[in-house]
Amino acid sequence: MSEQQSQSSGDIDTVMVETRLFPPSPEFSQAARIKSLEEYQELYDTAAKDPEAFWAAEAREHLHWFEPFTQTLQWETPDAQWFLGGKTNASYNCLDAQIAAGRGDRTALLWEGEPGDSLKLTFNELHREVCRFANVLKRLGIVPGDVVSIYMPMTPELAIAMLACARVGAVHSVIFAGFSAEAIADRNNDAGVKLQITSDGLYRRGKVLPLKATVDEALAKSQTVEKCIVLRRAGNEVAMQEGRDLWWHDLIAQESDDCPATPLDSEAPLFILYTSGSTGTPKGIRHSTAGYNLFAKRTFQWVFDHQEDDIYWCTADCGWITGHSYVVYGPLSAGATILMYEGAPNYPAEDRFWEIIEKYKVSILYTAPTAIRAFIKWGDEHVDKHDLSSLRVLGSVGEGINPEAWMWYYNKIGGGRCPIVDTWWQTETGGIMMSPLPGAIATKPGSCTKPLPGVVPKIIGEDGQEVARGRGGMLCIDHPWPGMLRGIWGDPERFQEQYWSKVPGMYLTGDNARQDSDGYYWIMGRIDDVINVSGHRLSTIEVESALVSHPAVAEAAVVAKPDEIKGQAIAAFVTLRVAEPTEELRKELLMHVRKEIGALAQPDAIRFTNSLPKTRSGKIMRRLLRDIASGKAQTGDTSTLEDYSVLASLRGDEE
Numbered sequence: 001m002s003e004q005q006s007q008s009s010g011d012i013d014t015v016m017v018e019t020r021l022f023p024p025s026p027e028f029s030q031a032a033r034i035k036s037l038e039e040y041q042e043l044y045d046t047a048a049k050d051p052e053a054f055w056a057a058e059a060r061e062h063l064h065w066f067e068p069f070t071q072t073l074q075w076e077t078p079d080a081q082w083f084l085g086g087k088t089n090a091s092y093n094c095l096d097a098q099i100a101a102g103r104g105d106r107t108a109l110l111w112e113g114e115p116g117d118s119l120k121l122t123f124n125e126l127h128r129e130v131c132r133f134a135n136v137l138k139r140l141g142i143v144p145g146d147v148v149s150i151y152m153p154m155t156p157e158l159a160i161a162m163l164a165c166a167r168v169g170a171v172h173s174v175i176f177a178g179f180s181a182e183a184i185a186d187r188n189n190d191a192g193v194k195l196q197i198t199s200d201g202l203y204r205r206g207k208v209l210p211l212k213a214t215v216d217e218a219l220a221k222s223q224t225v226e227k228c229i230v231l232r233r234a235g236n237e238v239a240m241q242e243g244r245d246l247w248w249h250d251l252i253a254q255e256s257d258d259c260p261a262t263p264l265d266s267e268a269p270l271f272i273l274y275t276s277g278s279t280g281t282p283k284g285i286r287h288s289t290a291g292y293n294l295f296a297k298r299t300f301q302w303v304f305d306h307q308e309d310d311i312y313w314c315t316a317d318c319g320w321i322t323g324h325s326y327v328v329y330g331p332l333s334a335g336a337t338i339l340m341y342e343g344a345p346n347y348p349a350e351d352r353f354w355e356i357i358e359k360y361k362v363s364i365l366y367t368a369p370t371a372i373r374a375f376i377k378w379g380d381e382h383v384d385k386h387d388l389s390s391l392r393v394l395g396s397v398g399e400g401i402n403p404e405a406w407m408w409y410y411n412k413i414g415g416g417r418c419p420i421v422d423t424w425w426q427t428e429t430g431g432i433m434m435s436p437l438p439g440a441i442a443t444k445p446g447s448c449t450k451p452l453p454g455v456v457p458k459i460i461g462e463d464g465q466e467v468a469r470g471r472g473g474m475l476c477i478d479h480p481w482p483g484m485l486r487g488i489w490g491d492p493e494r495f496q497e498q499y500w501s502k503v504p505g506m507y508l509t510g511d512n513a514r515q516d517s518d519g520y521y522w523i524m525g526r527i528d529d530v531i532n533v534s535g536h537r538l539s540t541i542e543v544e545s546a547l548v549s550h551p552a553v554a555e556a557a558v559v560a561k562p563d564e565i566k567g568q569a570i571a572a573f574v575t576l577r578v579a580e581p582t583e584e585l586r587k588e589l590l591m592h593v594r595k596e597i598g599a600l601a602q603p604d605a606i607r608f609t610n611s612l613p614k615t616r617s618g619k620i621m622r623r624l625l626r627d628i629a630s631g632k633a634q635t636g637d638t639s640t641l642e643d644y645s646v647l648a649s650l651r652g653d654e655e
């Protein structure tokens, strides 16, 4: 009998045992910022003993203050305020502070466009561009607290627009440039946006998508938007509405390079970022200036072991939190050289990422499991064409990474030499909460290992108590941290209800997790996705990882479907690497799961499909699969679905 069959109350059974351990090499550890487990533990314990003193010292040392703060934390669940009385500015921390530290002539931003054009900006140059655009914002009457909506491709101007907003105290709301006009209008109306920024078009796999046309449609329904600034990027024709639409290049032509950063209250909102809930309308997650900036900067330095000469590439789009915290605010305020890439990973060919890494000598790569699974499917030959020896740290974020995908990333991309940092966090947390520190913590494939200093995770069972070590339960965070969300824009009740009601006094993440005997944390998927088979509560990721460990499988998603006898049964949706979907293979996969993790976790049904429904940020949408598996009509919000045809074909198959 395995671990999972112990008497469970309402906590979650585990069926996966992963024993592989990958310590960092002694050379890596020696040169790292945090060099050993003991050093990590010491830092963690210091923070745990007196979190306020810890963060106060961090804030004093690592942010620039126009005026020092007088109170570190004011906390009354669910409202946290950090560094009260202080004044700072995130754009100042990213630019002016770097120039003051002697980095003016260092490269701040490397950019590669999808068609192959490129650009390099030093901190001095980026500062100049941000100042000019910040002056544009002021000239258009933007004042601190105004909300500016940004719907742009991954161009340098997207980062410039964000930093210019931050410079003048405007609150940006970046909307991923794949969303529909309807989605833009909903978000703009919810936030009362005053100014829209966009571009004529966007390159995607060699084609030009007409962004401005989508914005025109959205602005027809966005009552509060007064002006729209348009960047010329793709050269496609656009309709400019007299009195409303203005060209970026015309506006900056007349502006000066000088625009002192506005000193802002620590708690001034820096941005809103909309994230979809499984039900209801998207939530505008609100982040602060000082606390967020500090948390993004320090977690960046700790987790990626950033060193002065690193070339750092986070492949996320600025339309997501990862792009906010780990393309723009974290790395730039740490003086890092960032790389931005505009386009698709398979254009003009499947080796584009590896070509970029070789060309720019990227040393830190931060990407997502969905991309890693696609690379595996596309084949090793694309990787083999390139020299990836510049890499030294690899990161993963967004979903759990299946251990076999982890192993491929480790061996094929990292050459068995680069620590993998599997970073667990959320839009709401502002920055990374759990992750290995690459010089200090030995990794296990599929585990986000340990919490960062100042982060206090607790795993809570249905009875509201902490579960026993080894058992799965709801992942909560016990103490406020500077990067935490400050609320949902315009909806304090939903904020309280969603995150602070179920487990009193703690932040409810909505994920399940367990801690293994070494104290390592394993994320077990979303609370809503748990499958209850004959009274055993199983996590999606463990069953999926067992399927993905079969050489024929590229991706897998499992969901619950109603079953008269077992209560729920497991339905699996599987995409294949190269093999043909046959009856034999189906049987083989069932046996494989049985062998890997036991009969209890064996799916009742396996459906082969060409692709899985995913959000635009690449997460598998299990909730839609659940409806399909149980033959129910689609309920809930589907606006974040990336490709509607996937859903249509899955539904069609079912009939």
Ligand code: PRX
Binding pocket: 275, 321, 322, 396, 397, 398, 399, 400, 401, 422, 423, 424, 425, 426, 427, 428, 448, 509, 510, 511, 523, 525, 526, 617
């Ligand atoms: O379920 C977890 C999953 O993604 C959720 C947060 O999504 P989002 O707000 O879009 O932010 C994504 C970028 C931080 C989490 O609640 N998730 C994210 N990272 C991991 C993960 N699940 C497992 N392991 C991870 N490393």
